[in-house]
Amino acid sequence: MSENGSGSGSENVSAGRATVAVVGGGYGGAAVAKALDGGTDVVLIEPKDAFVHSAGALRALVRPDWAANMFFPYDRLLSRGRVLRERASSVDPGGVTLASGGRIDADYLVLATGSDYAFPAKTETDSSAEALRRLRVAYDELTGAERVLILGAGPVGLELAGEIRAVWPAKRIVIVDPAPEVLPGFLPEVRADLLRQLAALDIELRLGVRLDEQPPGEPGRAKTFTVPTTPVGDLTAGLTADLTADIWFRCHGVRVNGGYLGDGRLTLPTPKGQVRVTDTLNVTGPAGPYAHVYALGDLTDVAEAKMAGHAMRHADVVARNILAQARGERATATYLPSPVPSALLPLGPGGGVGQLPDTEGGAGGAVPVPAPRVAAYKGADLFVGRFAELFGTA
Template sequence: MVTRWIQAEIIAVIGGGYGGAAVAKALDAETGAEVVLIEPKDAFEHAAGSLRALVRPEWAPNVFFPYDRLLERGRVVRERAASVDAHGVTLASGARVDADHVVIATGSAYPRPAKSGLDSAAEALAALRATHEELASARRVLVTGAGPVGLELAGEITSVWPEKQVILVDPAPELLPAFAPELRADLLSQLAALGVELRLGTTLAEEPPAEPGRAKTFTVTTTDGAGLTADIWFRAHGVHVRSDFLSGELAAARTPQGRVRVDEHLRVEGQERVYAVGDVTDLAEAKMAGYAMQHAEVVARNIASALRGERPTAVYRPSPVPSVLLPLGPTGGVGQVPSPEGPQILPAETVALYKGADLFTGRFAELFGTAPDAAPAPDASPATAGAGASA
């Protein structure tokens, strides 16, 4: 049977991050619709690899993937969305992209070095290398925030400079409380072996006098009255959801935290042809790259159904068992994935095989068409891909 696509239909995807790039690629390859990806950056920034890029600047180019080979028939518009409604996008330039289907995939902002916040890959590379020089000169490194990003940063730093003292400060009384006790015990053991100092259940009474990522010796006090001296610090907390541009009836679907309410088909609340994927969604799960790519699969299937004149049937339900692949450098780390028996704990060797060795750069090279001869990364649950991409 020959599938007849509605050729005139336009799909606007706002945001070219993990979920946006994946849904745009799938719809461009599998439907006859015109896919328009709206993204101000000149290259996809693989945030899950940015922490390794910080400590290994020769590896940093692996973090960036140009958009020019992502779509075969669609187009990428290098602009920022000023306003998005149920019928399309008004760009910062004032130009308009009218669309029959809209996918909101604008993700979130996060402090450097996890996300650069820059639109130019060349500028982002230069910023990483400059911060590397600052870090290289420091003996004691303070990281505020002991979630996945802070933990991965500690692991990357100690893998290159085992002599550096890394201090993690977090107001929570324990690490990764949502995960199995066995995972947390393994994590604590590995951190102790790396010499990472944990100060949990407290926070800084005031910010250090230097900017994050700038070398300057300082002493600060934590809220429990202890002193702490370091030569450089990084902030590994503070997510800002990018949804301020939603207008009209779409703005009504935003939560007070800026996330977008969606139904089981990932349609924006009250909408038939507007979807959301990734960090911007108000789903009860961690905001990780792998989940965003799972969202993209569901949305691509549902829009393809709509183009055939059918009702959407693909459903997304967050797993009750949280997943993570959390490298501590190229050879260490902890992992947890769902199984029929409950949480399955992964040893460091498996975490390194699936993620730590190359941080999934092989599969993104395949997605973006930048290394057609590269072997794909070992298969892993998509839910765990890029676990440290966002906190």
């Protein structure tokens, strides 16, 4: 039975079975812990009081009645292993030192601490109750704002705009980004469909534009302001006017959660703060790859977009390798990132665009996903049902 609590002293779970310490209980960490639970002794180290389904955060902002659906308690995730509500302060080849001063010795280590992102895409707190309170405050502020400014035209900014429009048809929504195009690397027809849907939703997209100064006040707090803008590159027509809004949100800037690696006892992160891994997702240290230490998800230097789906596929590879090693076999499972970008990007519950690898054509290309399929696959419930099964709350 899994349990919440704090570790103290040096401990191992049981004799005769491999002990796996998983640092981080997000998408990849929770998935790998669940997969390893039957064949090893798993200790999942996670400071949050519940798993946060961050893909639901933007809908939680505009639908307070729905917001609780993005939190899943850890108490049913593991049947044999346990969950320590702790934070790692350091990791070395032999185990994890906890912020409380305790230590978990382990035969295998999995680093799965992911990344942080600006509110509301990430909740920025370890307490689910506090996260819900912050979302409710931001909802109240957003309710009274007539003009909304979103900084960043990536998937997060686009999805936030769609969620706001689904609840408030009359608000003016402007998305600003200095990039010259939206969804670079995606099929032209996918980008064209996105632009068509944004126009139909009356969401204004200003590309090739930067703000001359940051909006005053905190993101997610109502305060009317006007900021000047400057065109970037050749996209100059009609883009030099001042921009006035009543509330703004930052939808860019990922921060990798790897501070506990700063002492260099295990590995030295890249300049981006990521961990170098092999194709088997083993962490590379000063003397080469560790056979018993793995990393997955946003923390890794795998050359792909940092997405929950990728982290969960990493988890499958890591779990297969550790289980093989625990049986005395070689770790042979490898991860090969897709050569084409993929995403399902809802624009509210009923719209959106998508692109997935072409698994049937044989040419290694991509295929577009139309709005009805995006809504059916993701937009309708944002995969809540899938995570209810993972966490035993279905």
